[in-house]
Amino acid sequence: MTWTLVLLLAGGAYLCKVVGLVVLGARHLPPALERCLALVPAALLSALIVRDTFTAGQEFVLDARAAGVAAAALAAWRRAPMVVVILLGVAVTAMVRRVAAAG
Amino acid sequence: MPDRAPVVAAALGLGAAVGAFGFVFGVGAVSAGGSVAQACAMSLLVFTGASQFSAVSVVAAGGTTSAALGGAMLLAARNAVYGLAMSRVIRGPLVRRLAAAQLVIDESTAMALAQEEPEHRRVAFWTTGLTVFACWNAATLAGALVGTSIDPAALGLDAAFPAGFVAMVAPHLRTRRGLVAGVLGATICLLTVPWTPIGVPILCAGTAVLVGLPPERPDRPRDIRQ
Numbered sequence: 001m002t003w004t005l006v007l008l009l010a011g012g013a014y015l016c017k018v019v020g021l022v023v024l025g026a027r028h029l030p031p032a033l034e035r036c037l038a039l040v041p042a043a044l045l046s047a048l049i050v051r052d053t054f055t056a057g058q059e060f061v062l063d064a065r066a067a068g069v070a071a072a073a074l075a076a077w078r079r080a081p082m083v084v085v086i087l088l089g090v091a092v093t094a095m096v097r098r099v100a101a102a103g
Numbered sequence: 104m105p106d107r108a109p110v111v112a113a114a115l116g117l118g119a120a121v122g123a124f125g126f127v128f129g130v131g132a133v134s135a136g137g138s139v140a141q142a143c144a145m146s147l148l149v150f151t152g153a154s155q156f157s158a159v160s161v162v163a164a165g166g167t168t169s170a171a172l173g174g175a176m177l178l179a180a181r182n183a184v185y186g187l188a189m190s191r192v193i194r195g196p197l198v199r200r201l202a203a204a205q206l207v208i209d210e211s212t213a214m215a216l217a218q219e220e221p222e223h224r225r226v227a228f229w230t231t232g233l234t235v236f237a238c239w240n241a242a243t244l245a246g247a248l249v250g251t252s253i254d255p256a257a258l259g260l261d262a263a264f265p266a267g268f269v270a271m272v273a274p275h276l277r278t279r280r281g282l283v284a285g286v287l288g289a290t291i292c293l294l295t296v297p298w299t300p301i302g303v304p305i306l307c308a309g310t311a312v313l314v315g316l317p318p319e320r321p322d323r324p325r326d327i328r329q
Contacts, residue, residue, distance in 0.1 A: 001132065001135055001136055001137035001138075001141050001159070001162050002168055003141065004168055005158060005162070005168045005171055005172060006141050006144050006145055006148070006149070007144075007148075008168075008172055009145070009149050009154065009155075009158055009172055009175050009176070009179075010144070010145070010148035010149045012172070012175075012176050012179060013148075013149045013150070013151050013154055013175075013176075013179040013182065014148070014204065014205060016176075016179045016180055016181075016182045016183045016186070017151075017182045017183070017185075017186050017204040017205065017207040018186070018201065018204045019183050019186065020182065020183035020184060020185060020186020020187045020188075020189070020190065020204075020207065021186035021187075021189055021190050021193060021200060021203060021204045021207055022186075022190070022197070022200050022201060022204060024183075024186070024187055024190070025187075025190045027187070028187075029184070029187065031318070032315070032316050032318075034184060035280075035315035035316070035319070036312040036313065036315040036316060037180060037181055037183075037184050037312070037315075038181070038184070038315065039275075039280060039281060039284040039311070039312040039314065039315045040177055040178060040180060040181050040309070040312050041153065041178065041181060041271065041272060041275045042272060042275040042276055042281040042282070042284040042285040042288065042311075043284040043285060043287065043288030043308055043309060043311035043312050044153075044157065044174060044177060044178055044288060044305060044308060044309060045153065045178075045268045045271055045272035045275070045285075046272055046276075046284075046285035046286070046288045046289040046292075046308070047288040047289055047291065047292035047304065047305050047308030047311075048156075048157055048160060048174075048264075048265070048268045048292075048305060049265045049268045049269055049272065049289065050289040050292055050293055051160075051164070051292050051293075051296065051304060051305065052160055052164075052261075052264050052265035052268070053262075053265045054293070055164075055293075055296050056164075057164060057165060057301060058296060058297055058301065059297075060293075060296070060297075064259070064262075065261060065262045065265065068259055068262035068265075068266060069262060069265045069266055069269060072262070072265070072266035072269045072270070073269050076269045076270050076272075076273040077273065079273075081120060082120055082121070082123075082124060082267070082270040082271075083120050083123045083124075085266055085267075085269060085270040086123070086124065086127060086263055086266045086267050086270060088266070089259075089262045089263065089265070089266025089267075089269070090258065090259040090260060090262055090263050090266060091259060092259070092262075093259030093261070093262035094257065094258050094259030095259075097256070097257070097259065098257075
């Protein structure tokens with residue numbers, strides 16, 4: 001990690017917040033743009049999930065993480081609180097990894 | 104004056120829960136090669152969870168700074184929309200609004216919009232924003248400090264990021280369009296992983312938001328029946 005990344009992201013992220021709250025104020029964005037921006041979390045977070053679960057670098061990998069994330073997904077689908085979702089994902093991954101190493 | 108107590112209680116509870124997630128961020132940031140100072144600077148200055156996790160996740164996977172920045176900035180862009188919504192709630196001197204801007208995140212916006220009374224909205228925004236800010240930063244510091252002394256893989260902490268993303272994405276997949284954008288984003292990412300530099304698949308997945316371009320069709324009667 002570099003300070004360049006930290007500082008550029010800090011500046012960029014604050015700019016986004018200020019543009020909405022202070023600069024644009026009560027104005028409206030074009031509806032199509034608002035609809036697309038609303039879908040950014042769905043698209044990007046889903047991509048991050050499969051990337052962090054099934055890949056290492058540019059390779060596909062199937063390991064204990066898949067079991068942990070599956071458990072987390074089940075918990076999230078049942079509307080469990082965020083803390084429970086994360087702890088379950090972490091615990092199941094650690095458990096499956098330990099069992100796999102022992103066997 | 105309507106009773107503020109339930110609003111404040113809900114905000115404090117949410118802040119504490121989000122704080123736990125800050126711990127995971129601190130551990131992840133130092134595991135990805137960041138220093139304790141960098142982890143804390145991220146949480147203080149960037150202060151938008153999904154972007155921070157995305158940046159660290161790309162760095163941890165070996166991606167370039169620009170790839171890490173691109174994905175994180177796309178995620179940060181939605182705060183501009185939250186800011187627009189909050190501009191009707193946060194009034195007053197410029198300095199106060201500039202300070203409020205740093206607190207414009209998923210949680211503060213959602214809690215504010217969930218209130219009916221304008222005064223409750225204002226209280227919910229500030230209480231949630233400040234509570235999350237305090238908990239998130241304290242937890243980041245704690246996580247960054249222990250991060251180097253533990254083995255993240257043995258504890259399953261490498262699954263903490265995707266599990267956290269799962270928790271964050273769940274509410275966004277409950278609409279038909281959100282689900283389509285999510286499935287499409289994940290598919291594009293997997294298809295581009297073997298062929299593009301690390302971190303770039305996340306940017307490619309951003310094109311999935313284009314499913315939002317056409318105006319939404321009115322729901323069919325069976326969807327709107329109470």
